[in-house]
Amino acid sequence: MASQSSKSSPRKPKLVRDSFTIPKTEFLAIDALKTRAIALGTSVKKSELLRAGLMVLQGLGDVAYKAALTAVPTLKTGRPTGLVEKKPAAAPAKAAAKPVATSTPSKAPARTTARKTAAKAPARKVAAKKAAAPRKSAPARKAV
The missing domain is CATH 1.20.5 (Single alpha-helices involved in coiled-coils or other helix-helix interfaces)
Structure with missing residues (x-):
């Protein structure tokens, strides 16, 4: 007997939620790329931009891929400390x-x-x- 899953459409890929630290200049570059996409007649989300970037990197040859990786400076992992000091709100x-x-x-x-x-x-x-x-x-x- 055939199972129900063979009759239905292929399963969608499982989505993963993650967070990362990025320099402010590169974060602003995402906004500039979104604005550029709007000027070209299409809207794009941050996640879509990052996924497009991954596709471009996957298409590079080994030499170009290594050059792209060495152009990106290494950052300290974890949450940034002391960048934004929030004053505590008046507590009860x-x-x-x-x-x-x-x-x-x-x-x-x-x-x-x-x-x-x-x-x-x-x-x-x-x-x-x-x-x-x-x-x-x-x-x-x-x-x-």
Whole structure:
């Protein structure tokens, strides 16, 4: 007996999500290439530009490929530190009593999660109050 998968169209390739560090000048080059594509009558996403670049690199001969690789400077891996200093937003009075460690980047996600949770809590209370409040009924119409 034939399986269902043989009758359907070929499977789409599995997508992978990733992040990377790139110098600001090269990041701006992506924007310039997107603008250039728009001028040529087509729009393109960043991921599509990167995939097109991969296709071009795959088509190069060994000598040209090696030259392209040596032209790209090596970067330190990981997240950049100290590039953008964000000032902490005013925290609620309860959270102000807790000491906040700013030297370790691994603590940052926990702080942002706490802020998001704290910001959502009042909205839930307001929604609960609206649900508990009695509804005003429409005035009764007089029979004519």
